[in-house]
Amino acid sequence: MAASSAALSLPKVFRPVLGLGRSGNPAKVTGGSMLHATVILVTPPPAKYGGRHTVTLIPGDGIGPELLNHVRELFRFSCVPVDFEVVNVNSSVATEDDIHNAITAIRRNGVALKGNIETNHNMPPSHKSRNNLLRTSLDLFANMMHCQSLPGVQTRHKNIDIIIIRENTEGEYSSLEHESVSGVVESLKIITRYNSLRIADYAFRLAREKGRRRVTAVHKANIMKLADGLFLQCCKEVASGYPDIQFDSMIVDNTTMQLVSKPHQFDVMVMPNLYGNVVSNVCAGLVGGPGLVPGANYGTNYAVFETATRNTGKSIADKNIANPTAMLLASCLMLDHLRLHDYANMIRGAVLTTMNETRLHTADIGGQGTTSEVVQSVMKNIQSGGPLTTEQI
Amino acid sequence: DFTKSWIIILQTVTLIPGDGIGPEISTAVMKIFEAAKAPIQWEERNVTAIKGPGGKWMIPTEAKDSMDKSKIGLKGPLKTPIAAGHPSMNLLLRKTFDLYANVRPCVSIEGYKTPYTDVDLVTIRENTEGEYSGIEHVIVDGVVQSIKLITEEASQRIAEYAFEYARNNQRASVTAVHKANIMRMSDGLFLRKCREVAENFKDIKFTEMYLDTVCLNMVQDPTQFDVLVMPNLYGDILSDLCAGLIGGLGVTPSGNIGANGVAIFESVHGTAPDIAGKDLANPTALLLSAVMMLRHMGLHGQAKKIETACFDTIRDKKVLTKDLGGNSKCSEFTGEICRRVQDME
Numbered sequence: 203m204a205a206s207s208a209a210l211s212l213p214k215v216f217r218p219v220l221g222l223g224r225s226g227n228p229a230k231v232t233g234g235s236m237l238h239a240t241v242i243l244v245t246p247p248p249a250k251y252g253g254r255h256t257v258t259l260i261p262g263d264g265i266g267p268e269l270l271n272h273v274r275e276l277f278r279f280s281c282v283p284v285d286f287e288v289v290n291v292n293s294s295v296a297t298e299d300d301i302h303n304a305i306t307a308i309r310r311n312g313v314a315l316k317g318n319i320e321t322n323h324n325m326p327p328s329h330k331s332r333n334n335l336l337r338t339s340l341d342l343f344a345n346m347m348h349c350q351s352l353p354g355v356q357t358r359h360k361n362i363d364i365i366i367i368r369e370n371t372e373g374e375y376s377s378l379e380h381e382s383v384s385g386v387v388e389s390l391k392i393i394t395r396y397n398s399l400r401i402a403d404y405a406f407r408l409a410r411e412k413g414r415r416r417v418t419a420v421h422k423a424n425i426m427k428l429a430d431g432l433f434l435q436c437c438k439e440v441a442s443g444y445p446d447i448q449f450d451s452m453i454v455d456n457t458t459m460q461l462v463s464k465p466h467q468f469d470v471m472v473m474p475n476l477y478g479n480v481v482s483n484v485c486a487g488l489v490g491g492p493g494l495v496p497g498a499n500y501g502t503n504y505a506v507f508e509t510a511t512r513n514t515g516k517s518i519a520d521k522n523i524a525n526p527t528a529m530l531l532a533s534c535l536m537l538d539h540l541r542l543h544d545y546a547n548m549i550r551g552a553v554l555t556t557m558n559e560t561r562l563h564t565a566d567i568g569g570q571g572t573t574s575e576v577v578q579s580v581m582k583n584i585q586s587g588g589p590l591t592t593e594q595i
Numbered sequence: 596d597f598t599k600s601w602i603i604i605l606q607t608v609t610l611i612p613g614d615g616i617g618p619e620i621s622t623a624v625m626k627i628f629e630a631a632k633a634p635i636q637w638e639e640r641n642v643t644a645i646k647g648p649g650g651k652w653m654i655p656t657e658a659k660d661s662m663d664k665s666k667i668g669l670k671g672p673l674k675t676p677i678a679a680g681h682p683s684m685n686l687l688l689r690k691t692f693d694l695y696a697n698v699r700p701c702v703s704i705e706g707y708k709t710p711y712t713d714v715d716l717v718t719i720r721e722n723t724e725g726e727y728s729g730i731e732h733v734i735v736d737g738v739v740q741s742i743k744l745i746t747e748e749a750s751q752r753i754a755e756y757a758f759e760y761a762r763n764n765q766r767a768s769v770t771a772v773h774k775a776n777i778m779r780m781s782d783g784l785f786l787r788k789c790r791e792v793a794e795n796f797k798d799i800k801f802t803e804m805y806l807d808t809v810c811l812n813m814v815q816d817p818t819q820f821d822v823l824v825m826p827n828l829y830g831d832i833l834s835d836l837c838a839g840l841i842g843g844l845g846v847t848p849s850g851n852i853g854a855n856g857v858a859i860f861e862s863v864h865g866t867a868p869d870i871a872g873k874d875l876a877n878p879t880a881l882l883l884s885a886v887m888m889l890r891h892m893g894l895h896g897q898a899k900k901i902e903t904a905c906f907d908t909i910r911d912k913k914v915l916t917k918d919l920g921g922n923s924k925c926s927e928f929t930g931e932i933c934r935r936v937q938d939m940e
Contacts, residue, residue, distance in 0.1 A: 327779035334777060358710035374726075374743070379780035385747035389781040391726070395737035422828075428731040429741035455831050459839030462814055463709065476774075480832055483807040487814035511811055 249311040255540050258307040258314035259286040263293055264514035266317015268522075269529040272577045273315065276530065279581050282537065282545045287311060291332055293320045301332045305339050314506045315536055317529075318514045330377050333512065338371050340506070342499035343397060344404045345370040345478060347510040349485040349495055354558035355567050357490050364485055365470045367408065368478025369401040370499055375475045393429040393474065398436035404500075405437075405472035406444045417441070419451040420473035420481060433474055458484055486511045493525025493566045494557075496532035498539075505539050507532040522572045525564040527553060530580065552583035605636040606892060609661045612639060613671030615866025616876035621671050623878035623929040624885050627904075630933035632940075633889065633897045638665065642673070644687055652682060654691055662692065667892060668859035669885055672866045689722060694851035694859060695749065696756045697722045697830065700887065701837040704846055706910030707919060711840040716820040718837055719760060720830020721753040722851065727827045745781040745826065750788035756852060757789075757824035758796040768800035769793070772809050772825035772833065785826055809833065813840070838863070845918050848883035850891065858891055860884040874924045877916040879905065882932075904935035 249256040259274075261267040277284055289307045291300040301319075308314045319332040336342075345368040351361050378390040402419075409417050419437040423430035434451055441449035452460070454477045460467065461484050473481060486495045497510030509528040518524050530553050537546035556562050556579045563569025564576060571579075612621040628635055640658040647653040662668055673684040688694065696719055703714040730742040754771075761769050771789040775782040786803060793801035804812075806829050812819060813833075817840055823833065838847040844864040851859045862880035870876060882905055889898035908914060914931040915921025923931075 321776035323775060323783075327783055330779070331776050374774075375777050377777065377779075379778065381780060385784075387745045387781045387784050389743040389745070389778050391741040391743060393739045393741070422831075425727050425729075426731065426741050428733060428739045432737075432739050455835035458810075458832055458836040459843065462711070462836060462839040463843065476828075477832075479774075479807050480810050483810040484814050484836065487811045491815055492811055511807065513808070513811075 249313075254283040254285055255313070255542075256285050256287055256311050257536065257540075258304065258311045258316075259288045260291055260304050260314060260316035260319070261288065262291065262317025262514070263320040264318065264516045264519045265524040266514070268520060268573065269524060269526050270315065270317055272526050272573065273529055273533045276549065276577060276581065276584075277533070280545065280549060280584055282542065282549075284537070284540070284542075286315075291319050293332060294322055296325060296329055298335070301335055305336060308336075308340060308504055308506065312504055313536060313539060314504075315533060316506055316508045318508065318512045320514045320516070327379065334375055334377060336506070337499060340501050340504045341371060342501040342504060342506055343369065343371050343400055344500045345482075345497060346408070346500060347482050347485070347495060347497045349482075349489045349510075351489050352494065352554070352557050354561050355490040355494065355563070357488065359465050359488050362465050362485070362489055364465065364468045365408065365412070365414065366478065366482050366485060367401065367405040367470065367472045368482060369397060369472075369474050370478075371475075372397050373475030391426075391429055391476075393432050395432060395436055398433045398474075399440060402437040402440035402472060405470060406440055406447060409447050409470045410444060414447070414470045416448040416450070416469040418457075418468060418471045419449070420454050420457050420471055420477050421451060422454050422477070423451075424453060430474070437472065454480070457481060461485065461488065483511055491525070491566050492528065493564065494527050494531075496528050496535055498532070498535050505536070507536040507539075522574055523565050524573050525566050526573050526576055527557060530577075548584060548587075549580070551587070552580045555583045556580050603634055605634050606667070606894075607636045607638055607661075607665040608888070609658070609665050609668040610637045610639045611642050611658070611668060611670040611673075613866065614674040615672060615868045615871040617671030617673075617866060619872070619874065619925055620862070620876050620878040620881045621669075623876075623925060624669070624881050626929055627882060627901060627932050627936060628885070631897055631901050631904075631936045633894065633901070642684055642688065644682075644684060652687065654684075654687055659691060662857060662859075666856050666858065667888060668857075669881070669888055670859055670861040671881060672862060672864055674866050688859065689851070692853040692857045692859065693723070693855070694853040694857070695721065695723050695752055696852040697834070698760065698850045698852065698887075699834045699837065699847060699863075701834075701841050701847065703841050704909055705906060706912060707842045707846060709840060709842050711817055714817045714837070714840050716817065716837060717760070717764075717766065717822045718830060718834040719753065719757045719822060719824045720834055721749055721824075721826050722830075723827075724749050725827030727831075743778075743781055743828075745784050747784060747788060750785045750826075751792065753824060754789045754792040757822060758792055758799055761799045761822045762796065766799070766822045768802060768821045769796075770809070770820060770823050771801070771803045772806050772823055772829050773803065774806050774829075776805065782826070789824065806833075810836065813837070844880065845877050846879045846883070848880060848887045850884065850887050858888070860888040860891075874926055875917055876925045877918050878925060878929060879909070879919075900936060900939055901932075904932045904939065907935055908932050 261270050289304040321331045347366045349364045372392050374391045376392045381387050421430040421434050423434050492511040492513045495510040499506045534546045534550040562571045562579045564571050612618040638661050640661050642654045642658045644652045675683050698719050700717045724744045726743045728744040733739050757769050773782040773786050775786050849863045886898045886902045908931050914923045916928050
């Protein structure tokens, strides 16, 4: 215990020498090193006082604030024992104080629900994406997205059910760039064995947990032989430990082509960061758009929930036309993470009833409802089917 | 015109049949062009790599000379060698002729049903640098870095080509696809160059969109896109995504534009060794690439004639190859198109 707290106070530069992982936890080091520390998962005590959980809320930009207000309204109405600690992050200032405050709040609470923070292009290149900074600082290594077709939503392809697991911290999103000579820019894509093994293991464990039959690794190892080659090799190594699950691989350009023509062949997919970005957006589009799919970012100690496609939705902000489904379902994922399964199922059921039976749709999926109408409908469904709520509608 | 009918200028085109089904689909295209009386003179060449002086792999001199003279090439699928010692042929061709732009027009084919209708867009992909520079290192055991290279020159060149293409083909807008929120410097440079070039083409609308937003919107409503310009990796993924929207690589044309006016048009599907030599192949992709070639050469009338014949045959559904849903042979499909072309005279 003393060792780990001492480790946490060490300056960052000493951590790799002593074989400590980025988050400050003693981690197993592969290969020779001075210290062979074993994996000690220091799980902080849950931020639960008097039976109520505290969750960090980051409104973000665009449609984030209004959708998260609806989430709070719904939680209050349904008597969900969750309190939100709101941390605002201003995307137009150059200092990183705001995002570091948010990160500290998440370290304290362990769980967060966030909207997307816009990256201002007028800033110099040293101004990094706030969302990316959050993910890497908290080591939220796995982004999980479950794409399921909703029977009530009109789409070209029906009955899609794909789980996408995307490595969330390295790859092309390492933000390591430099201009060697004026007019020549290099951007580094980093792939490590540690992270590749970790994400592959996560994918297979999840597949087993959910009773899935097949895991497909998406890569471009024919061109990026070393980088994606390493990723693929790690996936194969992990796959050998799960003989009950079928493992295959597919090149990313073929994957996108197959997704738009024959999406039903995919079950669980695991991939590095950038391909994850492309594939998850394609799949979100296939099941009906950015307003329907929730996403979750999991780390060893922290979890952050948001919409799967991370859109700011600037053009539809404050017009009461945004689709609240994705954010509401993300809040249900959060409740599941907090082990408040009854509340999660209640809200999820109400949202799905609104989507599939009542068919109250917002403009993005072809309907004419407003955001508040959809939320009201969800509340009505909760009231008619569930326990006592704060007020009668 | 009376004077024009006297002189028929035959344009030479270097034909690279390729491997697998390459030779039979090339024969099919030549037959159709003959039926259409297109003023093309084919010069067949082989591009299997040979070791030149100094030990460097290069394409045979006859092939290179032919291309340099004719400036236009039509290529079938080439086999990717495993352990042959030399690099991929496509890569060699790209380096030899500095083929910097890969152009793929994706138009829905009436008669070949896909869940997406009314697709009409063009993807223009930078083909020389970006993520495919091939510069990779193992830093320490278990840590690999792959370098993505973006240069001002290449970005400028591809942006200029994209806008000129839009202008020459009466396209209304050009969209730059990027991820400059994450890759601030590299995609930032690419985007800056596109913006600069857009200033000189005020008649064309210029927009910029994140790669993930493009993917999201593409599978929901592809009709909102017109010309898309992007770096190498995004181009690879998006062009294949768009090919998937219209029916796959078996019906998608593609062209590579190089420096010094060289242009090589190709079919992007594989060599299909399992059906090679059995008269089962579908020549549509190579044929549509050849049509793209005719348009590039300014022979719009001929191009329209052959394209219409091909689309009519597919729409009619009477004579279709197996991959299109029928059970006719390649020669029968070709014959049907030739017949239609001749009827149009």
